[in-house]
Amino acid sequence: MASARQVRTGGRAAGWLALALLVGGSAGCGSEVSEVRLDLQEDGSSPCMGAAHLVFQVLSSTGVKEFHEFGEFFRADTSACVSGEFRFEGLDFSSSVQLAVKVYDSTVDDLGILAMGTSQPLDIHAGSPTMQLVVTLARTDARLGTIRIRTAPADFYQYANIDHLLFSVTPEGEVAPLRSGYFAFAPERALDPFPLLVSNLPVPAITTQMNVRVDAQDAASQPVHTWTGAAYLGGAATNPADVLLQ
C-alpha cells in the first residue's frame, strides 16, 4: 500500500502535469488559414444535365455547414459540368472532414436531386498544407429530360408580392403532371430566379409537347398570377428544351 508521502507526491505531480498540459496545449495553436481545393469530376452519367443548384456540405465533428450556389451548371451541347470558382471561408478545423456535393435542378423536392458525390474523410488542422480533394459526381436515377425557362416572363416584375413559385410539367393530352412542385425561389435573396430548370423528365422516342405551368403565389399562398408555355422533348428536339412563358 502506498505511503502518505507517496500519495501526496503523486497527487501534486499529477496536478502540475495537468496544468502543464493545459498551458502547453493552448500555446501550440496559432491562427492560420489552410486551404482545401475541391475538384469536381464526373463519372460519365451526365450528372450535371439540368443542374441549377449546387449544395456543398462540409460534414465534420463540429457539425454540418452548407453552402448553396445557383446558376446553370452544365453545357447545353455536351451536358458536361460547368462551374466557376467558389470560395467558402471561415470553416472550423476538425478531424474526419467530409465534403458532400448535391446537384439539384431548380426544384426543391427530392425528385430534383440529380447527382451526388462525397469525398474521402480528411483531417484539417492549423498548419495543414493546401490539399487537393476530388469529388466524383454520379447521377441518381434522375432522367435526363430537361426543360429550361431561360428568362422571366415579360410581366414577371410587375408582381412585387410573389413569394413562391409552383410549377407543373404535363405531356400534351394528359392530365397528370410528370413533375410538379416548387421552384427554389427566395425573393429576399435574388429577385430574378431565372433561368429555372426542371430536369428528371423522360426523353420520349418521339417529340412530345410538354405543357409548362407556373403559378406565382404570395406569402399567404394566395394566387398572384399564372404563366404557361410549351416545350418539346424527345425525338429530334433538343435537350434541354427551352420554353417561353406567357
Place this chain on the structure above:
Amino acid sequence: MHIRVRLSLVCALLLGLALDPGLAAARPAKPGKPPKIARAQVLVIPLPAQDVPPPLQDQILASIARHLREQFRVGAVAGRSVGRAIFGAETSGMEEAVERFKASVREGRSAYDTIKIQRAIKVLSDARELGSLVGPELTEPGLLTQMHLYMGLSWLATGKNEAAAAEFRQAITMGDELKLDPRKFPPDVVGAFEKAKRELRSGRPAQVEFVSKPAGATVYLDGRRLGVTPLKDQPVYPGYHFVRMELQDHAAWTLNLPDGVAPGSVRALMTPLWTGQPPERLVEAAISTEPADESMLALLRLLSGFYRADALLLVSLSREDQAIHLGARLFVSRPEGLTPARLFNLGSRPEGFDKKLKGIVGTLKQLDGLRPAGAGARAPEPDAVARPETEPETPVWARPPSAAGKPESDPGVRAVAIPTEQPPVPPPEDDEEAVWYESWWFWTIAGVLVVGGATVGALYGTGVLGEEGSWTLVVQPNQ
C-alpha cells in the same frame, strides 16, 4: 506518430491513473479507525397523480431528490417509475388515456380526409394535449407521427403555413421514413412537406446514447423500438420526444424530452417491481394526519426493506385550479417513525417550484439522523449495516426482503459495530491529525485538474476542440 496523438495518449494514461481504484485505495486509512458509513438512501414514492402533467411531476420529483441530497447528504431516488413499480400502471388511468388518444388521432385523420378541417384541428389539438400525457406509454410507432402530420395538413389547408411547417418537422423528427404519397396529396402539400423535411435535415441530428441500470432494457423513442440498452449514437433530430425503457420485472421508465436538441445521454435507473400487493392503503395514508397503525408501519418497513431504503418519502401531487398542491409524509426506518402528512401549495408557476421545494425539504428534520457520521449528525442505531464506500448514490436494488422485512446484508459489505447507546455528536475528524492530502477538496481539485487536462489534451490532439484559425474550401472552376 503525430505529436498531438502522442499528447492524447499521455493524457489518457494520466486520466486512467487518476481514475484507477487502486490509487484511490492507496489513500492511507488510519489504523484502528472504522470505515466511513456510506450515505443513507431515501426513496421518494410518488402516489398516482392523474391531474398533474408528467413533465411537471418529473420536475418536482427531480427537485425534491436534489434538495434531499444537498441538504441531508443522503442518496435519493425519485421518479414516476418508482410510483409505477409500487402501485402498478393500472391505477394511473394511463391505459384508458392511451385508448382515448388513439381514438382522437383516428378521428382527426378521418375529419381531414372528409375535408372537415376545423373539426380535424380541434380533435387533433385535443389529441396533442393527451399525447403529452400518454406519449411515453406508447410502444407502437406512427401514432404521434400521424397526429402531427394531419395537424400540419390541416393548418396548411387553412393557410397557416408556418404552423403547418412546425407540425411537419415534428412529424418527420418522430417518424424518420415519413413520406407523402404524391398520388394522394396535391403538389403544393407535398412541396410544403418536403420543404419542412429539408429544413429539418439540413442540421445534424444529436447522437444520443441510451443507458439503463441494469442493462438490457428495451428502448422506445416516440413509440418506435430502438433496441436494447446500452445503445450508442442513436440519431435524434430536434423536436420534443418521448423515451420509454422496459425491462422484465422492472417498472417501465419514461422521460419527456422537451422541445429542442436532445441531450447526449439518457440514463435510466430501472426500479424493480414491488412483489407484494399494490399498497393502495398508502394513497390514503399519505395525506392523513393520523398516526399510522401497526399494519401500515409493517407495510412501510417491508417497502423500505425491499428497496433497501433508510427512509421513504410519500409524495402526493394534485392540482386545484392552476395551483399544484404537494402532500408529504416521511417514514424513517431507524429510529422508526412516520411523520403526519403535511400539505403545501406550490403555486401555479413551475419556475418558482424549486425554491419552495427547497424549503419543504428543509422541514424534514427527521432525516438529520440519516446524515453520515462525521457530517455533524447522530450515528446510526445498532445493527446498522454500512455500505461500501464505492457504492453509488443509487441503491442496489432487487433482492427480495428477508422475513423481517429488512435488507439482507451484503456478504461483501463491512458491518460496523456501533455502540448501543446513542453517542454524542462526534467531533470533526481528528483535527490535529487532519492532513491536506486526505481532504476531499484536495482530491477534488486534483481530479478536476487531471481529468480537465486529459480531456483538453485529448480534444486538442484529436482536433475536436476548435483550433484557432480556419480553413477555406475552394471549388475549382470546371471547364
